[in-house]
Amino acid sequence: MRPEPSVQPKRLVIVSDAWHPQVNGVVRTLTKLREQMEARGFEVTIISPADYRSAPCPTYPEIRLALTLPHAVKARIEALQPAFVHIATEGPLGIMARRACLRNSWRFTTSFHTRFPEYLRERLPVPLAWTYAFLRRFHNAAETCLVPTQSINDELSARGFKTLKVWTRGVDRKLFRPQPEVDLKLNRPIFLCVGRVAPEKNLEAFLTLELPGTKLVVGDGPSLPELKRKYPDAVFAGKKEGEELARYYAGSDVFVFPSRTDTFGLVLLEAIACGVPVAGYPVPGPKDVIGVSGAGVLSDDLNEAALGALAMGKVDPDDRLRSFSWEACADIFESALTEIVPSREAVARWIGRKRAVPARQPSDL
Incomplete structure (x- = not known):
């Protein structure tokens, strides 16, 4: 009796300029995605700055930029013999991986995570x-280019981007959950903002609001010293992760999201999962999450939105987060994956380039 042939894992290479130890939405998304894809039988390799010598990004020192050469990235990808290549970011590694795929006439997918032009x-x-x-x-x-929301899809389409596909996000419901017993020992109501403390997050729009109780900021970044000096009445808790971060969410009354440039905002889902209503501007990200879930108030007047969210009281995560899960995120990603084998169009382009090169004449030898 012949033994059953072994099933070869589907090899997936994801190239990202954002990876651990960074703490941001891109890293969280790719970490959860890798878990999901490995559970589905994929052999996943992340090519990131952690694999190379790196240097800090100007104005973003915690973001490392890989110091390597295009041929090294190309050789690394080829050695892995992937069936699929996904390029997650448009940084140095992403640019070199894209170049390698085009040189080999390989098909690949990308994703749009950050409004880099606005940043x-x-x-x-x-x-x-x-x-x-x-x-x-x-x-x-x-x-295919995967984008986080329909609003971003529409914006990029209007700018001439092609082959876009909306790619949802999820939240860890075991970690982020309602905890009525949490007492942060701050004056209530507590208005919370979580995220990188940097200019593009528009934190001063939150810190200048006229709100009762306490304004609480959780996060770290280059603007932290200046904002602590300018707003001594606010509470700056610094960077928090895991269970400690979940407690800050659960112990707050309203989550305020002042950013106008985020493409999604995973922190929105984390707040809702903890039962906390959200206040934000009616812009991409909040419009897509709060507009779908109804778990908060959006207004061009952020003060009005914050007080409106406070009046809502706690929200039910089971009711509000039905369409957001990491399983759904992985489903869309898997459906978009394309084997690297060249398409007919790519082969035709390659043949055309070869034919355009004149044959070498004896005089050239």
Whole structure:
């Protein structure tokens, strides 16, 4: 009797310039995605700055930029012999991985996580049109570009991005959960903001609100010293993770999300999972999460939104988070994956390039 043939794992390479020890939405998404895909029988390799010598990114020192050469990244991917390649970011590694795929006429997918043009404009006078032109060229070479919300899908489509597909997010419901017994020992009501303390997060829009009780900021970043000096009445708890972070959510009354540039905002789901209503602006991210879940109030007047969310009281996560799960996130990702084998169009382009090269003449030898 012949033995059953062994099932070879489906090899998936994900290239990301954002990875541990960074703490942000991209890293959390890719970490959860890897868990989900491995449970589905994929052999997942993350190529990240952790694999190379790196240098701190200007203005973002906790973000490391890989110091390597394109041929090294190309050789690494080829050695892994993947069936699928996904490029998660548009940084140095992402650019080199994209180049390697195009050189090999491999199909690949990408994802759009960050409104990098708006972040860059906060720091340098770079026109949005220039940065979006680079991103459009980057992502339009992919078979599919995954985007976090329908609002971002519509914005990018209007800017000429092609082959877009909406890719939802999830939340760890075991960690982030209602905990009525939590007492943060601060004056109530407690208005909480969680995230990177940086200019693009628009924290001053929160800290200048006229609200009763306590304004609480959880997170770290380059703007922290200045904001602590300017707003001594607010409580700055610093960076928190895991169970301790979940307690800060559960012990608060309203979650305020002042950012106007996030593409999704995983912290929104974390707050809702803890039963906390959300206040934010009616912009992509909050509009897609709160608009779908109904777990908060959106207004161009953030003070009005915060007081409106307070009046709602605690929300029911089971009722509000039905459409958000890491399983659904992995389902969409898996459906978008495309084997690296060249498409007919890619083969035709490759043949066309070869034919365009003139044959070498004896005089050239």
